[in-house]
Every structure is written in structure tokens, then in C-alpha cells.
Amino acid sequence: MPAPISMDAVDQALGHLGYRAGTLKARFLEAVRRRFAEGARRVDAAELVRELWGPWADVAELRRRRKNLSGLKSAVNADLKRLFREGHNPEGLVVGPRNVFSMCDEAKDRVIEAVAGQVRDAGLAMEEFLDLLGRLRSMLRDPSLSRLVAEGAAGGLSADLAGLLGEIRGLAGEEGAGGAARGNAGDAADASGEADAVEELEDFEEVEEIEDLEPEEEDAEAAEDLDAAIEAFEEVLEGDETPGGIEEMEDFAEEIEAVDDGAEEIAAIGEDGAAAPAGAGEGAAPAAAGGEAGGPAGTAPETAGSAGGWAAFREALAAFGVAGPGAGAADGGTEPGEARRLAAFFDQALGRREMRFNRYLAVPGGETEVGRAGGLDGALPPRRVRVAPFEMAMYPVTNALFEAFVEQTGYRTVAERVGYSTVYEGRFRKARDADGRLARFVVNPFPAARRVPGACWYRPGGPESSLHLRRDHPVVHVALEDALAFCAWTGRRLPDELEWEAAARAFRALDYPWGEAWRPEACNTEAAAVGDTTPVDRYEAHANPLGLVDLLGNVLEWTLSPFRPGGSHGPGTAYAARGGCWISPAGVRLTARWRVEARTTSNILGFRCVLL
Numbered sequence: 001m002p003a004p005i006s007m008d009a010v011d012q013a014l015g016h017l018g019y020r021a022g023t024l025k026a027r028f029l030e031a032v033r034r035r036f037a038e039g040a041r042r043v044d045a046a047e048l049v050r051e052l053w054g055p056w057a058d059v060a061e062l063r064r065r066r067k068n069l070s071g072l073k074s075a076v077n078a079d080l081k082r083l084f085r086e087g088h089n090p091e092g093l094v095v096g097p098r099n100v101f102s103m104c105d106e107a108k109d110r111v112i113e114a115v116a117g118q119v120r121d122a123g124l125a126m127e128e129f130l131d132l133l134g135r136l137r138s139m140l141r142d143p144s145l146s147r148l149v150a151e152g153a154a155g156g157l158s159a160d161l162a163g164l165l166g167e168i169r170g171l172a173g174e175e176g177a178g179g180a181a182r183g184n185a186g187d188a189a190d191a192s193g194e195a196d197a198v199e200e201l202e203d204f205e206e207v208e209e210i211e212d213l214e215p216e217e218e219d220a221e222a223a224e225d226l227d228a229a230i231e232a233f234e235e236v237l238e239g240d241e242t243p244g245g246i247e248e249m250e251d252f253a254e255e256i257e258a259v260d261d262g263a264e265e266i267a268a269i270g271e272d273g274a275a276a277p278a279g280a281g282e283g284a285a286p287a288a289a290g291g292e293a294g295g296p297a298g299t300a301p302e303t304a305g306s307a308g309g310w311a312a313f314r315e316a317l318a319a320f321g322v323a324g325p326g327a328g329a330a331d332g333g334t335e336p337g338e339a340r341r342l343a344a345f346f347d348q349a350l351g352r353r354e355m356r357f358n359r360y361l362a363v364p365g366g367e368t369e370v371g372r373a374g375g376l377d378g379a380l381p382p383r384r385v386r387v388a389p390f391e392m393a394m395y396p397v398t399n400a401l402f403e404a405f406v407e408q409t410g411y412r413t414v415a416e417r418v419g420y421s422t423v424y425e426g427r428f429r430k431a432r433d434a435d436g437r438l439a440r441f442v443v444n445p446f447p448a449a450r451r452v453p454g455a456c457w458y459r460p461g462g463p464e465s466s467l468h469l470r471r472d473h474p475v476v477h478v479a480l481e482d483a484l485a486f487c488a489w490t491g492r493r494l495p496d497e498l499e500w501e502a503a504a505r506a507f508r509a510l511d512y513p514w515g516e517a518w519r520p521e522a523c524n525t526e527a528a529a530v531g532d533t534t535p536v537d538r539y540e541a542h543a544n545p546l547g548l549v550d551l552l553g554n555v556l557e558w559t560l561s562p563f564r565p566g567g568s569h570g571p572g573t574a575y576a577a578r579g580g581c582w583i584s585p586a587g588v589r590l591t592a593r594w595r596v597e598a599r600t601t602s603n604i605l606g607f608r609c610v611l612l
Contacts, residue, residue, distance in 0.1 A: 005101045007037060009091040016088040017079055025076055027052060028069075029095075036100050043099035045069055046376065059375055073099075081106065105445060309390070309610075312560055312569075313484075313493040319569035320598075322484045343491030343611060350404055357398045357472060357536060360611050361547045363499075365389035368507040370498060372591040379591035380497070387502045391611040392495065395536040395549050396474040396557060397486065399467050402457060405486050413457055414479035415601040421455040421477045422602040423462060424448070426583045428531040447526075447583050449602070457482075460533075460603050472535040474555045474606040480575055480598040483558050483607040492609035497561035497576045497593075499610065504579070504590045506545040511589045513544035513551045518587050523553035527586035533603070534582070555606035556581045556594055563595045571598050577605065 010033060019026040031051050035043050049056065049065040052072075056062040073095050081104055083089035092107020317323070350358055367386045372379035405411065415421040425448045454463035457477045460470070467473075478486075487493045495503070504513065512518060520527040522542035524534045536550045543549045556577040563574045577596045580588035581604040596605065 005036075005091055005093050005103065009089075009093060010036065010101055013080060013083055013089040013091075013093055016083050024052065024072060028072055029076060032095055032099060032101065040100055041098065045099060048099060062376075077104075080104070309388075309493065309496055309499065309560070312496060313487070316480075316484055316494075316560060316569040317488055320481045320484055320571065322481060322488050339491040339493070339611075341491065342489065346405070346408070346490040349408065350401075353471075354398075354400045354404060357395050358401060359394040360391040361394050363387075363390050363392050363503045363546060363610075364507070366507055368502045368505070369509040370501045370505075370591075372589070377589060377591055378593040378595075379589075380501070380593070385498050385502065387499055387507075390495075390499065392499075392503050392546075392548060393492075393608045393610065394547060396555060396606050396608045397483075398472055398536055399457070399475050400471040402475040402478070402486060403467075403471075405489055409485075409489055411482075411485055411489075413477065413482045413601070414599055415456040415477045420451050420453045422449055422600075423452040423455050423460075424583055424602060424604050425450075426526060426531045428526065428529040455603070456601075470533070472537065473533045474536055474550070476533065476555060476603045476606050477601045478558075478606060479601050480558050480596075481571070482601075486607075487609055490609075492611060494558055494560040494607060495610045497559045497578065500557070500559050500578050500608075501590065503546060503548060504544060504551045506548075508545065510544065511591070513548070513590065514542045520586055523550070523580075524582045525553040525580060525584045525586055525588060526582070528553070528582070530582060532582060551590065552580050552588060553584060554582055555579070556596070556604055558596075558605070558607040563593070573598050581605070 014029055014033065017025075017029070019029065028048070031048055032043065045066050046062060049062065049069055052069070053065050056065060077094040080089055080094050081092075084092045084104060084107060092104045092110075093101045094104045096102030347355070347358060365386075365388050367384055369382065370380055370385050371382035373382050375381070425444065427444050427447055428442070452462040455461065455465075455477060457475050458467050459465050460467075460476050483494055505511075506513075510516065512522070514522055519542070523539050524530055528534075533554055536554070538550075539553075540549050544551060557579045559576050559578055561576045562569065563576045567573050574595045574597050577594040578592070579590070580592060583604060
């Protein structure tokens with residue numbers, strides 16, 4: 001949870017800034033302060049843009065204004081950090097990535113170092129202290145703790161011990177149990193009638209107060225707070241430093257720099273956790289391959305899948321020069337009957353472990369709604385579509401499945417041929433020792449991307465990495481051409497964009513696979529603090545109603561649809577990728593789209609197949 005910032009500290013820091021009333025910086029801070037005083041835990045960038053510059057004409061203008069806002073925030077934060085060093089901003093507040101006040105990294109480091117120093121002065125080794133915190137975390141997860149604290153002596157606890165446990169829960173952010181225990185212990189603040197500050201749960205679209213949660217949920221939230229504390233202390237112990245002059249992660253509102261051949265452009269991830277696609281708002285409404293943008297309400301629904309999907313797949317195979325057994329590009333590519341034979345041939349070569357992740361589920365087809373109004377997440381225009389029945393992979397293609405394909409064909413991916421790929425490093429990274437054990441947890445101020453020679457599907461982090469303990473992770477560093485080659489050989493194809501969204505939203509227009517409310521524990525995004533891919537079945541308990549797993553987070557998934565309507569297939573075309581990835585911020589929706597050049601390869605990009 002974010003560090004608490006008092007309004008007194010806010011007013012003290014803003015008073016020392018000395019911005020002239022009516023200037024852009026002063027108006028920006030006043031807008032943030034007003035919302036912060038009202039209890040906002042997050043302020044959408046578009047809301048601030050509207051207040052500072054007025055309505056925007058189109059999405060392109062909004063993107064420009066968001067860049068202006070980002071620069072404005074950076075300038076203000078530079079002044080606030082200077083005041084912190086001068087002693088006029090004692091709590092080290094800055095405007096954080098959620099556009100509310102938070103504590104800067106330098107201030108957090110001072111607090112952590114002070115606590116770590118006190119631990120050492122007490123004669124306790126840091127490792128022992130972290131171990132104690134870990135035990136405390138496990139204890140707080142025990143649902144019986146709430147009952148013990150509430151029952152006190154009747155439950156077998158002394159008054160002192162019950163009070164201590166209540167204090168611990170209170171420090172972990174639990175107002176209900178903590179407030180009661182502090183009252184029993186004669187807490188001065190409670191005696192004076194001051195209300196305890198109630199922190200709200202992070203990363204939920206509709207925020208609930210902790211006092212309204214069931215005891216089990218309270219315990220889990222308290223444990224999450226201790227997780228964060230342990231991770232912070234581990235960083236102090238390891239002596240990690242973040243790059244100077246950089247405060248916190250700015251939400252991705254810029255396009256990531258392309259590689260020399262223009263193949264590495266991935267659209268931004270917006271403030272609301274969804275895509276801010278490259279080129280959005282340039283006058284063309286996005287649509288899936290094989291169909292025009294939806295018309296006005298009342299028109300016949302757009303169709304997708306079945307014969308149209310196979311026709312588009314054949315066209316793509318020919319455009320990329322991809323061929324498999326019986327699927328020469330010259331004769332138009334794989335036919336459905338031949339595809340079924342190839343699928344059976346490939347499946348017979350798989351072992352039991354590989355077959356577990358080679359399951360396909362029936363998608364019934366029918367009419368459904370796709371898209372999202374406003375287009376701020378890059379979504380398709382909202383409209384009704386009719387999708388033919390098909391079968392979709394339960395999971396993204398794993399490293400083990402892709403390895404089986406390579407062993408059968410000797411195929412070399414685009415990344416292997418060009419000799420490099422893009423490797424992303426998220427804000428959160430787990431560093432391991434030579435034996436593969438977790439050594440420390442590193443928090444970076446912002447995600448980064450770099451071109452790494454030798455990075456490819458079987459060396460996802462570069463030449464020193466491997467697929468050890470990753471066979472059930474999604475394959476990455478695959479260009480669209482590589483995904484097409486896998487499909488052509490194995491009797492599959494890629495879904496078009498309408499098929500992907502209709503199946504992912506289970507023909508119910510869901511925002512998330514599990515329903516309508518964001519759940520940070522249900523998928524591998526930045527909120528999960530994993531900092532890498534995860535096994536494709538890790539979040540199986542949060543599958544959508546059709547049983548499809550890992551639809552949000554982990555890796556972006558290629559679709560067969562050019563990003564622009566009417567776009568032709570080929571290596572120079574940008575395609576739509578869906579589903580978010582492990583560096584996506586919390587709240588990314590199933591409607592979000594990313595514009596990805598066909599020859600892009602990176603460790604956040606994979607794919608999922610469909611059968612006829």
C-alpha cells in the first residue's frame with residue numbers, strides 16, 4: 001500500500017514551492033490536491049487533461065496532452081524532490097504514477113534504512129528480522145487470528161497478548177481489529193476520539209473499505225502489507241540502488257522506440273491499465289481483419305471466423321511465404337481437412353506433460369458485443385458481431401509445445417535469424433542465485449526495454465538464460481511469421497481479433513475473464529509483482545466461463561487481424577495484439593488492443609491458436 005501522506009505535509013510542501021497562482025504548475029497541483037483531500041487513490045490522466053486544457057478533439061490530441069501532462073508532472077516532481085533535500089518537504093511527497101501524492105523513493109529509502117539500523121542496533125541480524133516478518137505474515141493469513149483477537153481472554157489469550165496482536169493488525173492496516181485492540185490498550189488517539197485512518201484496497205475499480213471485509217480478506221491484505229515490507233527490507237540488505245534522477249514509473253503513454261527496421265513498435269499502456277495504441281485517432285476506426293468497422297445500431301452484425309478465418313489465414317501464409325506439410329504458399333495454404341490431419345500428426349508426437357497444455361475448448365459461436373465506447377484503451381468501436389463456432393486453445397502456446405514443433409521441423413525464428421530480440425524488465429524483478437533460489441526482490445522505478453543479442457525463444461533473457469523451469473511458460477520472442485509457421489505445421493491457425501475478443505469475453509461482454517471487477521490476484525500483470533512470465537496454468541482458477549485460461553496478463557497474444565481496417569497481410573503490416581502482459585498496469589481489460597509490427601519479437605509477446 002502507498003505510504004500515508006498527511007494534508008499538513010502536502011500544504012507545507014506546496015507552500016514552499018511558491019508557484020504563482022493561475023500558472024499551469026499551480027493549477028495542476030491544486031487539481032491533484034483537491035482530489036487527494038477528497039480521498040482519491042487514483043486520478044485518471046484524462047480527467048486532469050480535461051481540467052487543465054479543456055476537452056480534446058480526438059484521441060490523437062488526447063495523447064499529445066497526456067505527454068504534456070507527463071512532462072508537467074516531471075517538472076513539478078523535480079521541484080518537490082529539491083525541497084525534500086532542502087528540508088522543506090519533510091515527507092518527501094511527489095505526484096506519483098496514479099496522479100495522487102505519494103512518497104518519493106529517496107524518502108522511502110531513508111525510512112527503510114532507519115528501521116534497518118534500529119534492527120541492527122538491537123543486535124538482531126537482518127535475515128532473522130525478515131524471517132520473523134515472514135512468520136508474522138503467515139500468522140496473519142490464519143483466519144483464526146481475528147477470532148482470537150476478538151475473544152481475548154475467553155479465547156485463551158491474555159489481555160496483553162490480545163492487545164499486542166491487535167496492535168500488529170492495526171499497523172498492517174486493519175482498522176476493525178486493530179482499532180478495537182488499541183482501545184483495549186488505552187491508545188491515546190482512540191481515547192481522544194480521533195478516527196483511525198482507513199486505507200482502501202489498491203488496484204480495485206470499485207474500492208471497498210477494509211472494515212467491510214470478511215476476516216479472511218483482512219488477513220490476506222495484512223499479509224500483503226508485510227510482503228511489501230519484507231521486499232523493501234531485502235533491498236536495503238542487498239544495497240540495491242535505483243537510477244538517480246528518476247522518481248517512479250510513469251504509466252506508459254509513449255510508443256516504445258522501434259528497432260532499425262521499424263519492427264519493434266509496441267503501443268503504450270494507458271493510465272487506466274489499457275492500451276493506448278500507436279496511431280490511434282488518425283481518422284481510421286480500427287476493425288478486425290476480414291470485416292469493416294461496425295455500422296450504426298440496427299445494422300446486421302459483422303461476421304467472423306469459419307471460412308473467413310481460414311481464408312485470411314491462407315492469405316497471411318502466402319504473404320509471409322510460410323509453408324508446412326501440404327501447405328505450400330503457392331497453392332493458397334492449408335485447407336481445413338488437411339489441417340485436422342496435421343493437428344493429429346503433431347498431437348501424436350507429444351508427451352503426457354505437453355498434451356496437458358495442448359487442450360482445445362469449444363467456443364459455441366453466436367452474436368455478442370465487442371469493443372468499448374470512447375476508444376481510450378484502443379478498443380474496437382462498440383458493435384454487435386456474429387462469430388462462427390470454433391475451438392480455441394485453453395492456454396497460450398508453451399515453450400514445450402513450441403520446442404516440439406522446432407524439433408520436428410528444424411525451424412529458426414525471426415529473432416534467431418536476426419541475432420537479437422527485445423527484452424523488457426519490469427518494475428518488479430526477482431533475482432535468483434546460481435542454484436535458482438530467490439535471492440532478493442528488486443524494485444525498479446520504471447520498466448525498461450533493451451535490445452539483447454542472442455535473446456530468442458529458448459534464451460528469453462539473453463545468452464545466459466535458458467528454459468530451465470520454464471517449459472510450462474508461454475513461448476516468447478516469436479514474430480507473427482513464427483506463429484504462422486507453428487500453426488501451418490501443426491494444423492492450427494491464429495484467431496482473428498473478433499474471435500479472440502468474443503471468446504475471451506465469453507459472449508457476455510465481460511471486462512475481465514472472471515467478471516466485471518478487477519482482481520489483482522487473478523492474472524500476471526505488474527500488480528502481481530512477478531516481473532516475468534508465469535506458468536500458463538497458474539491462474540487457472542480465474543479462467544473465463546468457457547474455461548479459457550491466461551487471457552489477461554502474462555504475454556500479449558498475436559491475432560490474425562491487421563490493426564488498421566482493410567490492411568493487407570505481410571511483414572510490413574502492423575497487427576493487433578490482445579490480452580495485456582506481465583508489465584501491464586492493473587486494470588487492463590479484455591477490450592484493450594496493441595499495435596504491433598509483424599516482425600516484432602520480445603519477451604512480452606506470444607500467441608494462442610484455434611482449430612476449425
